[in-house]
Amino acid sequence: MRGPHNILRLVRTGATFERTGAMAAVLDAVDAPIRLRMAARVLGWPFRWLGYKGDPTLPPITRAITALGPAYIKFGQILSTRADVVGPEMAGQLRMLQDRLPPFPTDIAKAVIEADLRAPIDQLFSEFSEPVAAASIAQVHRARVRETGREVAVKVVRPGIGVAFKRDIDAFHFGARLVEMLSPGARRLRPRDVVSHFEQTVTGEQDLRLEAAAASEFSENTARDAGFQVPMPHFALCSRRVLTADWAEGLPMGDREALIAAGHDTTDLARRVIQLFLSHALRDGFFHADMHHGNLKVAANGDVIAYDFGIMGEIDEYTRRVYAQILYGFIQRDYRLVARVHFEAGYVPRDRDEAAFARALRAVGEPIFGADASRISMGNLLSYLFEVTERFGMPTRTELILLQRTMVVVEGVARSLDPNLNIWDAAKPVVSDYIKAGIGPKAAAHDLAQIAQTVGRYGPLLPRIIERMLWERAHPEEARLTLIQARPAVPIWLVAVLALAAGAGIGLSL
Template identity: 70%
Template sequence: MRGPHNILRLIRTGATFERTGAMGVVLDALDAPAPLRIAARVLAWPFRWLGEKGDPSLPPAVRAIQALGPAYIKFGQILSTRPDVVGAEMATQLRVLQDKLPPFSIEDAHRQIREELGTPVEEVFSEFSAPVAAASIAQVHRAKLRETGEDVAVKVLRPGIERAFRRDIDAFWFAAALIETLSPASRRLKPRDVIAHFEGVVMGELDLRLEASAASEFQANTVNDAGFELPRINWMLSGRKVMTMTWAAGEPLGDNAALDAAGHNRPALSERVLQLFLNHALRDGFFHADMHQGNLKVAPNGNIIAYDFGIMGHIDEYTRRVYAEILYGFIRRDYKRVAEVHFEAGYVPADRDKDEFARALRAVGEPIFGMDATRISMGKLLAYLFEVTERFGMETRTELILLQRTMVVVEGVARSLDPHMNIWKTAQPVVEDYIKQSIGPKAAVSDLVKTARVMARFGPRLPGLVEAALIKQASPPPAFPARRWVSRAVWTSVGAAIGVLVTLTAPHLM
């Protein structure tokens, strides 16, 4: 039954895209080959009467996605972070998805909470408001704890949302397979990989325990960050369908008039929001990947508050070092070093010309440094950089695209607070400090300690591991077997000595 259902779902999808005028726009954005274009238009056109019209004030693609419902809205949001798939123009359009849907009833919210927490809402909360925000996956209510009187935010999943998303994801998988069958050339867009990424993100958001965990980790990382705070998770009142946290009281970061009336220093807030993001990305490798004004407030004491942790970004330590060196190289206008970093990291194939690549990077950086400080954009720099590296054979790196997309959003927030801020001047101390901590002598010692810890765990096994490796890689017996036996004995002894040495010294290094 799943096959016919998926076919009907795709017919409705195509009809909606055709009726809203989005079909051609989307096919152009995907650079779809002729066979796929013909199949899509021919199959969808007769069923246009099945398609929804959507909001005529929105761009066609956004109108179609909103009309199709929550799964498509979330898919559009995720595609807005993948300009490598849909192109820069379409990615920009998809970012304006408001993700505003009609709220579900307060009775349904009460039922979800009762089922998840095992107790009626009235026994836990003395007050429980109507929805204050409704999105594609969940909605938020303001409440007051009966026991302590504390104000909290209660996030509740939409009833039946897991089944609805599962149904649409099945249709997406079916569509990806169909696209690859009808047009082998489309495989370069990796449609199945895109759906797999979408499924992973959505399945994580459908379990609010995972969002609560992300919020808790983020709070642990940032507890000592001056001028920054996060809502505290109430684990006793949270579960798979419900998440409770302290209420974030303050002025929206996007309301300049309210910020001015409250006496907040907007230029200082502008610098802080950018430096906080860079610190989280470089220092921790774990950052809020949806830092728009709607997810940020300013507390009465002037602290920036972040909330909604459904989309978080992660980059490993090695990638952070590479990213920092690239930024630092551009700050110093050392394009040769930036080129070397790309080659050392394996981002650009070794058979490409390093000097030619450095000249291409200069063409990216110099026009930006020639701009007035108010027009300099790190996000644009990274976008131009990806264009150049793609021409030199660099493969798409999803984690860097998400970082670049978030950088653009954070820059927009910072500029809205202070249009005259200098992005490079604000970023430089954060990047320089990270370079000193991660690439200098202290970092080398730290790396040695980490290596020693790992070696210490394997110390007793090193002789056997070395011998097994030598046996596996040994060539046919030489003319003098005794020499081979002596060689193996020597290396086994060396391995044993290393194991003993590391085992003895590692505790002192720790």
């Protein structure tokens, strides 16, 4: 229940950070001003006895987050890729959240597998290891399929994880409502919608059948992407709580020293990670939305291997084109274009001044482009852009939250591989190619063909539409008394256009 009892949960969050010593570490990492430090001390210290103790063997920040639960762990995973924001020491602590959490007993994992797949574990696998990785929602075992001899990774959902997530997200919902009540200006950010979006994402991540389907679709989409691999799922060995997929052998993407020692070009890898993400987002509209270090490996041949497809992002063709034009405008430093796209897409209210918005965007972009490569950051751009859009009344676009968040995470991964990578130079060829293919004359012709084919499928309904329209015109008084009159009459010119388009669509489909 999303009631006031969640106040205790929110207070306990601050108390846990105070008790574990994480509060001071966080304030130091973000270089908090003295007033904020004093406020945190005054509010946190009296309630520290309410905080969770956590595992004293872990560093303070990791200790606090793991004690608080899976929703907090997910947030920490995102921050672990942003050493430029939280500092290298804090990022190193948070990186433990990706794949080195305490596992649950193997016997319990085997019991879950046997219950879901309805067969003894020895009948399914000839080999089954202890946990090789443990994350916030599930853990992974290395195994060998008895029937085929194929080496696989078996992912098993943590027992009781659903209840734990509901408790955390319940408190987040309460906190979001509290923010809207105490700060009416924050309603523009739609915090409740943001929390709802997060809830849908993590709920879907707990059903491993959906992850198997996502992996299969993602593999089909990226089959021709050079230097990229996706482990294929074994659907016969998958269920709601169990996922079996090909074993991915490679070095962790987060171990830069090991990659260099193995002869891999980390600059090329950093550029490729950025370009792969943008290709999947813009070209396919279906992208890996959890591309942190823990979900990426590098194969011996240099291929990037992605796994863990519990969180996938999806954006429609129209939004992709808008997003690409915004990126392209910034890359070209064409702020008028960026402003116009925002207004045409309805992202900024029509009553605002487009020219003033363009100048504000210039103030955002020019300092970034004037910096050296190591300081050119998509994360900074999003942060500054947020300030500008707030001033111009732009509401939060919940459908773009996952895309923007992943963009920041991917940049963090690329930065860890090559701190001097020029993000915009890496992004430019992908965005430019998409602009040419997705917004040029060929794209317009393709759109018209799709429209014609869609209308053509409704061709059999056209006689009924025309008959209804003619009857309404001939009997206006009677039509007004029917439910049909509640719908606007179809203009004769539109009927003619539909008829012509239907004919064209039928011809195209033939």
